[in-house]
Amino acid sequence: xxxxxxxxxxxxxxxxxxxxxxxxxxxxxxxxxxxxxxxxxxxxxxxxxxxxxxxxxxxxxxxxxxxxxxxxxxxxxxxxxxxxxxxxxxxxxxxxxxxxxxxxxxxxxxxxxxxxxxxxxxxxxxxxxxxxxxxxxxxxxxxxxxxxxxxxxxxxxxxxxxxxxxxxxxxxxxxxxxxxxxxxxxxxxxxxxxxxxxxxxxxxxxxxxxxxxxxxxxxxxxxxxxxxxxxxxxxxxxxxxxxxxxxxxxx
Amino acid sequence: xxxxxxxxxxxxxxxxxxxxxxxxxxxxxxxxxxxxxxxxxxxxxxxxxxxxxxxxxxxxxxxxxxxxxxxxxxxxxxxxxxxxxxxxxxxxxxxxxxxxxxxxxxxxxxxxxxxxxxxxxxxxxxxxxxxxxxxxxxxxxxxxxxxxxxxxxxxxxxxxxxxxxxxxxxxxxxxxxxxxxxxxxxxxxxxxxxxxxxxxxxxxxxxxxxxxxxxxxxxxxxxxxxxxxxxxxxxxxxxxxxxxxxxxxxxxxxxxxxxxxxxxxxxxxxxxxxxxxxxxxxxxxxxxxxxxxxxxxxxxxxxxxxxxxxxxxxxxxxxxxxxxxxxxxxxxxxxxxxxxxxxxxxxxxxxxxxxxxxxxxxxxxxxxxxxxxxxxxxxxxxxxxxxxxxxxxxxxxxxxxxxxxxxxxxxxxxxxxxxxxxxxxxxxxxxxxxxxxxxxxxxxxxxxxxxxxxxxxxxxxxxxxxxxxxxxxxxxxxxxxxxxxxxxxxxxxxxxxxxxxxxxx
Numbered sequence: 145x146x147x148x149x150x151x152x153x154x155x156x157x158x159x160x161x162x163x164x165x166x167x168x169x170x171x172x173x174x175x176x177x178x179x180x181x182x183x184x185x186x187x188x189x190x191x192x193x194x195x196x197x198x199x200x201x202x203x204x205x206x207x208x209x210x211x212x213x214x215x216x217x218x219x220x221x222x223x224x225x226x227x228x229x230x231x232x233x234x235x236x237x238x239x240x241x242x243x244x245x246x247x248x249x250x251x252x253x254x255x256x257x258x259x260x261x262x263x264x265x266x267x268x269x270x271x272x273x274x275x276x277x278x279x280x281x282x283x284x285x286x287x288x289x290x291x292x293x294x295x296x297x298x299x300x301x302x303x304x305x306x307x308x309x310x311x312x313x314x315x316x317x318x319x320x321x322x323x324x325x326x327x328x329x330x331x332x333x334x335x336x337x338x339x340x341x342x343x344x345x346x347x348x349x350x351x352x353x354x355x356x357x358x359x360x361x362x363x364x365x366x367x368x369x370x371x372x373x374x375x376x377x378x379x380x381x382x383x384x385x386x387x388x389x390x391x392x393x394x395x
Numbered sequence: 396x397x398x399x400x401x402x403x404x405x406x407x408x409x410x411x412x413x414x415x416x417x418x419x420x421x422x423x424x425x426x427x428x429x430x431x432x433x434x435x436x437x438x439x440x441x442x443x444x445x446x447x448x449x450x451x452x453x454x455x456x457x458x459x460x461x462x463x464x465x466x467x468x469x470x471x472x473x474x475x476x477x478x479x480x481x482x483x484x485x486x487x488x489x490x491x492x493x494x495x496x497x498x499x500x501x502x503x504x505x506x507x508x509x510x511x512x513x514x515x516x517x518x519x520x521x522x523x524x525x526x527x528x529x530x531x532x533x534x535x536x537x538x539x540x541x542x543x544x545x546x547x548x549x550x551x552x553x554x555x556x557x558x559x560x561x562x563x564x565x566x567x568x569x570x571x572x573x574x575x576x577x578x579x580x581x582x583x584x585x586x587x588x589x590x591x592x593x594x595x596x597x598x599x600x601x602x603x604x605x606x607x608x609x610x611x612x613x614x615x616x617x618x619x620x621x622x623x624x625x626x627x628x629x630x631x632x633x634x635x636x637x638x639x640x641x642x643x644x645x646x647x648x649x650x651x652x653x654x655x656x657x658x659x660x661x662x663x664x665x666x667x668x669x670x671x672x673x674x675x676x677x678x679x680x681x682x683x684x685x686x687x688x689x690x691x692x693x694x695x696x697x698x699x700x701x702x703x704x705x706x707x708x709x710x711x712x713x714x715x716x717x718x719x720x721x722x723x724x725x726x727x728x729x730x731x732x733x734x735x736x737x738x739x740x741x742x743x744x745x746x747x748x749x750x751x752x753x754x755x756x757x758x759x760x761x762x763x764x765x766x767x768x769x770x771x772x773x774x775x776x777x778x779x780x781x782x783x784x785x786x787x788x789x790x791x792x793x794x795x796x797x798x799x800x801x802x803x804x805x806x807x808x809x810x811x812x813x814x815x816x817x818x819x820x821x822x823x824x825x826x827x828x829x830x831x832x833x834x835x836x837x838x839x840x841x842x843x844x845x846x847x848x849x850x851x852x853x854x855x856x857x858x859x860x861x862x863x864x865x866x867x868x869x870x871x872x873x874x875x876x877x878x879x880x881x882x883x884x885x886x887x888x889x890x891x892x893x894x895x896x897x898x899x900x
Contacts, residue, residue: 194855197847222857234852238870244856247866252857287870304856 145343146170146193146312150204153185153192162188164368165204170312170361175344177354179379180365181387186347187231189365190316194228195221208312222248223255225311229301229318236288241300244288245270245307252308273306277333295326302333313337314345319353331356351383364390436493440606442466448493448608452574455581465594465604472598478761479790479822482703482730483666490637490668492606559623566622568652569614573641576612583614587645591674591711591738599670599705599732603639607672610640615650615681624880626655637668644674646681648714653684655883666694666729670705679714679741684722686879688887691727693894696785698757701729708735712744712770720747721764722878724887726894729758734792736765739773739801746775749878751887753894754787754819763793763824768801768834777808780872782891783819784898790822797834804831810840813871815864815898865892 146169153163162185170176178186192199193206195218206213213221236244250260261269274284277299289297298318305313315334319327334344334357346357354362354376362378363370366387371394372378382390436447445466449459474485563570569580577584594604611627627642646652669691677683685708694701704727710719721735731754737746748764766775775795783789795806812821823840845867853863869876869888876884 196851196855217859218851218854219857219859222855228855230852230855234846234848236849236852236867236870238873239866244853244866247858247862248853248856251859251862255857308856 145172145174146206146208146345148189148193148204148206151189151192151206152201152203153188154200154202156198156200161202162199162368163192166365166368166370168363168370170343170345172311172343173338173340174360175338175346175357176361176363177346177348177357177359177379178363178365178370179348179382181391184365185368186365187316190228190314190345190347193221193314194218194226219251219255222308222310223252227305227308227310227313229298229305229313229315231316231318231320233289233292233297233301235290235292237290239288240284241286241288242270242284245284245304248304249307270303270307274303276336277303277306278329279303294321295323295329298322298326298330299333302330306333306337311341312343312345314347316347317349318346319348319350327353328356351379354379366391366394435491438491439488440466440490440492444492445605448606451493452577452608454574454577457581457585458577461589461594462605465601466606468595469598469601469605472601475598478732478792479788479824480730480732480759480761482759485666485668485703487602492637492639493608562622567616567619568621569612570625571612573607573610573612573643576643580612580614583645584612584643587674587676588643589674591676591709592672592707596707600672600707603641603670603672603707606637607639607641610642610671611644612642613644613652613654615646615652617648617650617678619647619650621650621652624653624655626657628657637670639669640671642671642673644683644685645676646678646683646717648678649680650678651682653880654686655880656685656687657690657886666701666703667692668703668705669728671707673706673708673735675708675710675719677710677712677714677717677719677744680716681714682718682720683710684720684880685710685735686883687721687723687725688879688883688890689723689725689727689731690890692729693727693756693758694729696756696897698729701758702727703730704728704733705730706733708733709738710736710746711738712741712746712773715741715743715770717741717744719745720749720878722749722875723751723762724875724879724883724890725750725752725760725762726890728760731758731760731762733762734764736767737775738767738769739775739804740769741773742770743772743774744770745773747878748775748777748779749875750777750779751782751872751875751891752780752789752791753782753891754784754789755894755898756785756787758785758787760788761790761792763791765794766796766806768795768797768804768806771800771802771804773801773804775804775806777806777810778874778878779808779810780875781810781812781821781823782815782868782871782895783812783821784815784895786818788820788822790824792824792826794826795828795836795838796826797829797831797836799830802831802833804834806834806836808836808838810838811871812840812842813868814842814844815868815895861892861896864895864898868892868895 148166148168151163151166154161166189180186193213201214208224208226211224246266253260279299283296318330359376362374362376364372372390436444442463445462449462592600594601613625615621644654675683691702691704712719719737725731735748739746746766752760752762754760764777777793779791781789781791791810797804810823814821821842825838827836829836849867850863853866869891872891876887879887
């Protein structure tokens with residue numbers, strides 16, 4: 145599914161290297177978690193993969209099902225099946241949440257040469273999926289993320305993910321700022337989407353999210369590289385001992 | 396019910412995006428109908444031309460004299476230069492003041508006899524065939540049932556036909572060209588013409604008073620709610636022609652009407668002049684909604700050509716509890732100079748002004764409103780959304796005036812500017828005069844830029860850059876778009892997107 149080889153990335157405005165050769169493969173149907181201390185490059189990787197401005201790729205490749213991700217515009221990556229659940233979802237005043245969703249769904253369908261969803265079909269689908277995430281009609285009507293609580297914003301990201309049905313989902317610290325109940329809702333939403341043809345890359349600081357979303361593989365990222373990979377037990381190790389031992393090991 | 400409401404609104408928004416996708420490319424209405432045979436008056440302006448225009452419209456002598464006195468006045472006036480607009484001097488003697496499609500001279504018997512180029516024009520404007528016949532003046536043509544908008548089309552200087560006249564007449568509503576009104580309803584025209592915008596008002600209004608060749612006339616009798624939306628479609632076609640239409644709307648006691656105005660013009664390298672006057676009289680307990688979607692040709696990216704739009708629009712809430720609502724979407728014109736105003740004379744009368752002004756490339760817009768509070772407990776509300784892109788300059792200029800007798804009156808003004816790119820400008824010039832101590836005036840203003848984070852968020856969900864900008868800008872304009880009638884709202888949303896094409900990236 146997702147294959148990253150030797151990915152090196154600098155900040156565009158400053159002479160600063162963030163990713164220093166990341167190697168990572170997420171096979172179809174698997175859930176991989178990335179943990180790591182602040183500033184290790186986790187969020188940068190998610191932005192670079194989804195095509196945000198401000199970064200320069202100086203080396204390496206990233207492909208989605210064999211297609212070169214880095215050569216595409218952000219919207220082309222989305223249509224190819226990549227989805228990033230933002231750590232800080234953006235507010236868009238005046239644009240109804242439903243309008244936003246429908247515009248996005250149909251833009252992707254159009255880009256893939258598929259027929260657009262009719263208003264009726266779209267509505268049925270969005271209502272059903274919103275219900276699972278405890279998103280009410282009022283929240284669908286409000287402007288995108290404006291005045292949403294932290295939990296509402298994250299649930300809204302998962303609703304977008306459910307509607308867009310991506311192949312590769314990246315969750316950037318989706319658990320940050322969530323209470324236990326909200327985290328459970330989000331995790332249930334993600335688990336409901338797990339399938340053979342869909343992979344997840346879950347970026348998090350804490351083991352507790354991984355109690356709800358069971359990963360197949362856990363990677364530890366530090367200083368712009370993956371320094372260790374292992375099973376779910378690796379996350380528990382971090383939870384108990386912190387990163388210090390792992391970092392020392394790597395050094 | 397709330398759920399249903401969502402369905403409709405969301406549907407509209409989607410259609411916008413669809414329309415935008417289809418309308419990729421430049422100015423959609425930029426065809427010109429060169430082959431339509433036109434009948435011109437000689438270039439330039441003098442008393443003979445004024446007489447000629449009056450004569451062509453078979454006007455009574457009082458009307459001709461009214462025009463001539465306006466012309467006399469105009470010769471002593473000079474071009475106003477207080478607006479934030481830079482433009483070359485206009486040679487008023489180098490313009491045609493009268494142009495008329497030749498096929499209008501003799502009434503055709505059927506569509507077959509109508510100049511096919513004229514019909515093609517209507518087709519491009521999306522006017523149904525049966526209405527094309529009426530607009531083309533075919534004898535005995537009848538409108539389709541079921542459509543709810545009556546249309547008056549003004550093609551260059553001449554009103555080429557009005558639809559649904561009979562049905563409107565049943566309700567007692569008069570909707571016809573102003574030249575017809577001068578002939579058929581002189582008592583109404585005499586009573587109201589020039590009473591809101593006097594012939595001496597300003598340079599362009601005075602010019603219009605002298606040379607207006609046509610426009611629309613509406614009279615809604617007391618207590619009547621106009622059974623359908625009324626609409627006028629203006630188009631400038633002939634080269635070097637000024638268009639000077641004059642609209643007069645009278646809403647008698649307790650009546651209601653919603654009026655729509657649309658405008659397009661072909662692409663020309665040379666700037667064209669448009670100087671219209673709209674007068675609205677609103678009597679006791681009556682209400683008028685006036686909506687404009689102005690999409691005149693804005694000139695090319697280097698600022699060649701386009702319409703110079705100098706318009707005087709004013710509504711007079713004469714009676715108590717009279718209500719006026721102006722809604723405008725200004726996307727076109729090289730230069731816009733326009734301040735639809737409300738005179739709140741009657742006690743408890745209300746004025747509202749909702750505006751979207753978009754200026755891209757080299758466009759210049761200086762627009763806003765005046766709220767003149769004269770009566771007690773009068774209320775006004777101003778919501779202005781200015782969007783600047785490219786190298787455009789966009790100015791909001793508005794006056795709120797509370798007179799000594801306008802006790803306990805209120806105004807709320809919200810004025811938001813959105814900038815796209817780093818070479819454009821947004822300016823806000825509010826004038827506030829309060830001459831009593833029981834009134835309240837509020838003014839809020841914001842300026843913001845289209846945010847890269849917002850655009851990336853949209854794009855990461857699959858929208859391309861132009862779709863993303865259109866979505867964000869339509870969101871910015873939402874309050875105003877919601878004030879428009881449904882059919883117009885869709886057109887306006889699409890226009891917002893089209894006007895901003897090429898403004899990012």
